[in-house]
Amino acid sequence: MMLTRVLMFTGACVALVPLSMTAQSSGDPLAPPNPSPLQSATQSQSSTASQISPGATRVARNTPPQDVSGETGASGGSGDSPAQKMQDKTFLKDASQGGMSEVQFGQLAATKGSDEKVKAFGQKMVTDHTMLNNDLKPFADRAGVPPPAGLKPEDQAEFDKLNGLSGDAFDKEYVSFMMKDHEQDLKDFHSELASTGDPELKAVVQRGERVIAQHHRMIDRIGASMGLVTTPPSH
Numbered sequence: 001m002m003l004t005r006v007l008m009f010t011g012a013c014v015a016l017v018p019l020s021m022t023a024q025s026s027g028d029p030l031a032p033p034n035p036s037p038l039q040s041a042t043q044s045q046s047s048t049a050s051q052i053s054p055g056a057t058r059v060a061r062n063t064p065p066q067d068v069s070g071e072t073g074a075s076g077g078s079g080d081s082p083a084q085k086m087q088d089k090t091f092l093k094d095a096s097q098g099g100m101s102e103v104q105f106g107q108l109a110a111t112k113g114s115d116e117k118v119k120a121f122g123q124k125m126v127t128d129h130t131m132l133n134n135d136l137k138p139f140a141d142r143a144g145v146p147p148p149a150g151l152k153p154e155d156q157a158e159f160d161k162l163n164g165l166s167g168d169a170f171d172k173e174y175v176s177f178m179m180k181d182h183e184q185d186l187k188d189f190h191s192e193l194a195s196t197g198d199p200e201l202k203a204v205v206q207r208g209e210r211v212i213a214q215h216h217r218m219i220d221r222i223g224a225s226m227g228l229v230t231t232p233p234s235h
Contacts (some may be wrong), residue, residue: 100131
C-alpha cells in the first residue's frame with residue numbers, strides 16, 4: 001500500500017513538470033516587457049534625430065531668415081540717395097513749370113505769329129510739351145510735386161510783352177526767347193538723365209531730351225533765317 005502511494009505521487013510530479021515548462025515558454029518571463037506607447041514615441045524621435053547629420057543642423061542654424069517683405073533694400077528700388085531724390089523732385093518741379101509755359105507760349109505763337117515757320121513751331125510746342133507733361137506727371141505726383149499754378153513772374157512778364165507785339169517784332173521776340181529757353185531746358189534734361197537712378201524716370205527723361213534737342217535745332221534754324229544769333233546745342 002505504501003509503495004503504491006509513493007509511485008502515484010512521483011507520477012503526479014513528473015506530469016506537472018511539462019505543464020510548468022509550457023507556461024514559462026508561452027509567457028517568456030525572461031524576455032523584456034513590451035515598451036509603453038510613451039517609450040515607443042521617445043525611441044522613434046531619438047532614432048529620427050540620430051539620422052540628421054551635425055552638418056545639416058549647423059546649416060539650418062546659421063541660415064539667415066528669408067526676407068518675404070518684398071523690400072529691395074534700404075535705398076529702395078532705384079538705389080537713389082536722399083540728395084538725388086531731392087534733385088529728381090526739383091527737376092520734376094522745374095520741368096512741369098517749364099512745360100506748362102512752353103504750351104502757353106506756343107498757343108500764343110500759333111495765334112499771333114506772322115511767319116508760318118513761327119506758327120508751326122508754336123503749334124509743335126503745344127503738341128510735344130503736352131505729351132511730355134503727361135509723361136512726367138505720374139513721377140511728379142509720386143514725388144509730391146503739385147502742378148504749377150501759373151507762369152513764373154519772369155515768364156509772365158515775357159508773355160505780357162509778347163502779347164503786346166505783332167508781326168515781325170512778335171516773331172523775333174518769340175524766337176529769341178525760345179532759343180534761350182530750349183538751351184536751358186536741354187541742359188536740365190541732360191543733367192537729370194546723367195544723375196537719376198530711377199530707371200523709369202530715366203527712360204522718360206531720355207525721350208524728353210531727344211524731343212527738346214530737336215526743338216533746339218529747329219528754333220536755331222528759324223533764328224538763323226531771321227538773322228538772330230544762335231546758340232550751339234549743349235548735347
